[in-house]
Amino acid sequence: MKKSKVFLKIILILVLLSSFYFIGYLQGHDNLIYEKNFTPKIVNTELYKPKEVDFSLFWDVWNKIDDKFIGDKDVKEVIYGAISGMVSSLNDPYSVFMNPTDKKQFMDELSGEFEGIGAEIGIRNNKFVIIAPLDSSPAQKAGLKSGDGILKINGKEIDGLSLNNVIGQIRGKKGTKVTITILRNNITKDYEVTRNLIKVKSVSWELKQDNIAYMKISQFGSDTSALAQKYADEIVAKSPKGIILDLRNNPGGYLDAAVDVSSLFILQGVVVIEEGKDGNRNEYKTTLKPKFSNFKVVVLIDGGSASASEIVAGAISDAKKGILIGEKTFGKGSVQDLEDLKDGSALRLTVAHWLTPTGKQINGVGISPDIEIKLSDEDVNNGLDPQLQRALEEIKK
Secondary structure (H helix, E strand, C coil): CCCCCCEEEEEECCCCCCCCCCCCCCCCHHHEECCCCCCCEECCCCCCCCCCCCCHHHHHHHHHHHHHCCCCCCHHHHHHHHHHHHHHCCCCCCCEEECHHHHHHHHHHHHCEEEECCEEEEEECCEEEEEEECCCCHHHHHCCCCCCEEEEECCEECCCCCHHHHHHHHCCCCCCEEEEEEEECCEEEEEEEECEEEECCCEEEEEEHHHEEEEEECCECCCHHHHHHHHHHHHHHCCCCEEEEECCCCCEEEHHHHHHHHHCCCCCCEEEEEEECCCCEEEEECCCCCCCCCCEEEEEECCCCCCHHHHHHHHHHHCCCCEEEECCCCCCCEEEEEEECCCCCEEEEEEEEEECCCCCECCCCCCCCCEECCCCHHHHHCCCCHHHHHHHHHHHC
16 A cells, blocks of 8 residues: 555544545546646556546536636636545545645644634534534634534535535634534524634643643644653653543544554554455554553543544553543544645545454444543533543542
8 A cells, every 4th residue: 555655544533623624535546637738638547547437428528618618717626626526426524635735734734733713523414513622722712512513604504515615614814703603402503713823732741639640632643652652751750640541522633643642551462453445454553662551541532532532542442451431432433545646636535444453343333431421511611520530530549
């Protein structure tokens, strides 16, 4: 699967962090060529030759547009639009074609710095929802919560729109505002959010009462593995009574980072199993010294814990190296590959599903906590965190 092109493997629910999301899939991408002076053509390279694919209808429509359309057209955008239409027909919200601008924004988000409202948007039961607002983000400060249904954006209905279009309407420049109509507990309410520059520090830690270490991972970004290892050394040096790993409202990120973080908690062995289209399975095993394996561990999860977060929670739970407290996770168990294309655009494609080390399938199901503790609006408004409080109590036992 390795190629000479830049190639990244991503586990994502959408690691959009609200300012971005994509839909689509293009197979045989190198066969579509565009030229500055525009003489469109399909070239069958040795890389991929379509079998039993009749492009005559496509070119019939193309020629009619070229001959008869009265307005101006940007050839490159027409081609990108055709690709996007093709990939969206797969009805997979995690497979995506990104033009060069989209690709840059996507990578900015994974790097932990971008402009937007700071909340991941996804689809659940064919409805647009807030998956996870980032801590201290404009979305969280405005009152948006994991599981909120999105009905309107700036007063306009969004039924029938693609996820890409919805995200495009929500994202925007620092200082601008967007009004999002939310459905929560059968109550509809408008939330005005002022967009800002979002800087995500993916990992942080502190000592809580009774010398209990608390590590928060907001997303599995490009800096997560290095930070987690650095902080692991600092935590071990404090000889804590136990460790609380907070994965709440963590929408996912890089698979490699999830494997590295899991490796800090479990002994040598399998972290996650990847199952491809042909049914073949690939095991990802521990990569680091298990510095936390001898400590009592509690993992906090909720409905905003998705993808890479679920990999870590599942690995620790299956290895019986910690207990899960909170609420059921989102249930995003698919794997995406990200591959750069020659013009600066990119293809993100769902290529597999992942299973926990014991073979549990979580896609669309999620991971249930060992101890269910809900976090109510009243708790949040009063500055209370019963989930964290229960975690502290479990460590003290």
